[in-house]
Amino acid sequence: MTLFLELLINGLSVGAVYALIALGFVIIFKATEVVNFAQGSLLFLGGFTISEFSDDFGFFPALLLGVTVAAFGALLIERVLAIRGSAASVNTLAIVTIGVDIIIAAELVRRVGVDARTLRDPFGADTLNLGGVEVATSRVAAIIVAALLVTAFFLAFKYTKWGIAMRASAEDPEAAALMGIRRSRVSAIAWILAGLLATVAVIFLVAFPTPGLDGSVTRLALKAFPAAILGGLDSTGGAIIGGLLVGMAEQLALGYDNYLSFLGGGFGEIMPYVIMIIVLLVRPSGLFGTKDLARV
Amino acid sequence: MLKVDNLVVRYGAVEALKGVSLEVPDNSVVAVLGSNGAGKSTLLRAISGTHRLHRGRIEQGSISYRAAGQNAADEQNDQNAGLIRIDKLDPAKTVGRGIVQSPEGRRIFGRLTVDENLRAGGMNSSATKSARTETRERVFTLFPILAQRRGQRASLLSGGEQQMLAMGRALMASPSLLLLDEPSLGLAPQIVEQIGEIVLEINGMGTSVLLVEQNASMALRVAQHAHVLEVGKVSLSGPADELAKTDQVRDLYLGHGAEEISGSAAVGRSQHLTRWTG
Numbered sequence: 178m179t180l181f182l183e184l185l186i187n188g189l190s191v192g193a194v195y196a197l198i199a200l201g202f203v204i205i206f207k208a209t210e211v212v213n214f215a216q217g218s219l220l221f222l223g224g225f226t227i228s229e230f231s232d233d234f235g236f237f238p239a240l241l242l243g244v245t246v247a248a249f250g251a252l253l254i255e256r257v258l259a260i261r262g263s264a265a266s267v268n269t270l271a272i273v274t275i276g277v278d279i280i281i282a283a284e285l286v287r288r289v290g291v292d293a294r295t296l297r298d299p300f301g302a303d304t305l306n307l308g309g310v311e312v313a314t315s316r317v318a319a320i321i322v323a324a325l326l327v328t329a330f331f332l333a334f335k336y337t338k339w340g341i342a343m344r345a346s347a348e349d350p351e352a353a354a355l356m357g358i359r360r361s362r363v364s365a366i367a368w369i370l371a372g373l374l375a376t377v378a379v380i381f382l383v384a385f386p387t388p389g390l391d392g393s394v395t396r397l398a399l400k401a402f403p404a405a406i407l408g409g410l411d412s413t414g415g416a417i418i419g420g421l422l423v424g425m426a427e428q429l430a431l432g433y434d435n436y437l438s439f440l441g442g443g444f445g446e447i448m449p450y451v452i453m454i455i456v457l458l459v460r461p462s463g464l465f466g467t468k469d470l471a472r473v
Numbered sequence: 474m475l476k477v478d479n480l481v482v483r484y485g486a487v488e489a490l491k492g493v494s495l496e497v498p499d500n501s502v503v504a505v506l507g508s509n510g511a512g513k514s515t516l517l518r519a520i521s522g523t524h525r526l527h528r529g530r531i532e533q534g535s536i537s538y539r540a541a542g543q544n545a546a547d548e549q550n551d552q553n554a555g556l557i558r559i560d561k562l563d564p565a566k567t568v569g570r571g572i573v574q575s576p577e578g579r580r581i582f583g584r585l586t587v588d589e590n591l592r593a594g595g596m597n598s599s600a601t602k603s604a605r606t607e608t609r610e611r612v613f614t615l616f617p618i619l620a621q622r623r624g625q626r627a628s629l630l631s632g633g634e635q636q637m638l639a640m641g642r643a644l645m646a647s648p649s650l651l652l653l654d655e656p657s658l659g660l661a662p663q664i665v666e667q668i669g670e671i672v673l674e675i676n677g678m679g680t681s682v683l684l685v686e687q688n689a690s691m692a693l694r695v696a697q698h699a700h701v702l703e704v705g706k707v708s709l710s711g712p713a714d715e716l717a718k719t720d721q722v723r724d725l726y727l728g729h730g731a732e733e734i735s736g737s738a739a740v741g742r743s744q745h746l747t748r749w750t751g
């Protein structure tokens with residue numbers, strides 16, 4: 178029972194982090210219809226920047242720098258895609274983001290070297306006792322921070338000018354243009370937000386109890402991709418549910434690995450993709466999506 | 474005043490407009506009639522700057538605009554004074570100049586609420602908050618049904634209500650010139666009448682209207698001036714009431730006169746009408 182509770186909390190925590198990254202995918206997809214495969218390296222870039230500066234400046238100033246650099250990097254990618262954006266298909270642009278991802282990640286791996294880095298987050302190796310279950314403070318913090326960020330995002334999405342412009346432009350770009358809504362601006366803000374979300378996510382992805390930041394972080398981030406897909410790539414709510422679902426399933430499968438050994442070990446690792454495939458077989462547009470992903 | 478001069482618009486190999494010229498004077502309603510594929514929407518796209526979204530190109534000619542009241546001093550001396558080229562502007566800048574379009578097929582944001590649709594319409598406006606509230610009140614006076622349905626998803630509105638929302642949304646930007654692309658499309662005759670009345674009211678509030686229609690009877694009733702567009706060319710222009718009497722318009726757009734003697738003789742009766750040839 179305690180194992181189950183522990184896995185549940187861990188699952189919720191990991192899921193919340195996946196949800197943040199998946200939200201970034203979805204925001205960009207809604208604004209531009211481009212699937213951004215560079216999300217993993219943006220997250221890496223944000224984390225790397227924090228690790229570079231947190232020794233000298235402390236964690237929070239470094240976090241600010243990390244968010245800025247990741248947002249700026251995201252904006253740069255957005256501008257590069259926009260140059261030929263109107264002429265190229267969204268599929269081509271998605272492939273361009275794969276290229277960008279490989280370039281950024283390769284350079285960062287070279288700079289990080291072999292040893293995992295710490296970001297010097299304030300949670301350290303602390304643990305909390307929740308109802309007899311020992312969990313890492315960072316895991317609990319992830320849940321709280323993600324909940325706050327997601328709430329703020331949904332309020333902004335619902336009520337701000339940008340939120341309305343974004344939803345209008347996602348639904349009918351031409352009609353939105355006729356209202357004077359600039360898609361380029363909507364899309365720029367979307368990329369910046371995705372950069373911000375990714376940088377916050379990376380803190381928790383590489384916090385205790387994981388070994389720290391190294392090249393494998395992009396692979397971790399990639400798990401948010403099935404989360405976004407199974408929620409429905411154009412559904413912000415779906416990203417959250419998808420993230421939680423993937424995180425939970427993954428942690429449970431890891432925790433009960435012994436019982437799943439008949440499937441071969443390490444089932445937790447492939448769990449996100451298994452769930453994604455099952456959901457897509459039943460609902461091709463994802464749980465809450467409106468666009469058939471077969472088109473993408 | 475809006476002035477379209479010898480406009481040629483092409484989509485790849487298709488020449489959709491082949492040298493169209495027309496004007497929308499200040500505080501007027503001008504109708505453009507034409508059957509499917511005549512180039513009506515292309516004309517409005519070129520004015521709004523959205524032809525690029527359809528891979529359309531302006532090959533020749535110009536579109537210029539001056540909102541009513543600007544350069545009033547020059548106005549007396551020269552009709553063309555103060556006219557500014559707008560054919561290179563992007564859609565947002567065109568909206569900024571006071572030209573707003575309600576597109577064919579309404580194209581409301583169905584997943585947004587009525588209120589959010591209206592907010593989207595007023596997004597580009599640099600007006601103060603109080604001025605925006607005032608504009609919204611005016612839209613609600615014009616379309617009381619929208620006030621009742623404020624919180625509802627726009628996709629739940631009926632066809633007529635959606636058309637009203639589309640027009641209300643466009644009005645939220647406080648346009649000096651409103652472009653309406655087939656507002657009567659698919660609506661019951663009674664609603665079409667209502668739309669016609671509303672166009673007159675909008676015009677009464679000081680907004681010029683360029684009304685594109687296949688439904689000639691409504692359009693000719695509310696417009697002072699009308700043009701007939703045929704495969705990318707203006708074939709007939711004149712005061713709306715005169716145009717309504719011509720056989721060409723009666724045959725093609727008013728749905729009667731098949732048994733009447735047709736020909737161009739009727740056109741010659743009025744010296745106000747201009748036939749375009751070539």
Ligand SMILES: Nc1ncnc2c1ncn2[C@@H]1O[C@H](COP(=O)(O)OP(=O)(O)O)[C@@H](O)[C@H]1O
Pocket residue numbers: 484487488489507508509510511512513514515516527528
């Ligand atoms: N995006 C497009 N690409 C190619 N041809 C187009 C496009 N849009 C319209 N056309 C063509 O341009 C002509 C005028 O179309 P349109 O302006 O939509 O006419 P209307 O609004 O009067 O029905 C038609 O022959 C149509 O087939």
Ligand SMILES: [Mg+2]
Pocket residue numbers: 513514515577654
């Ligand atoms: Mg049309």
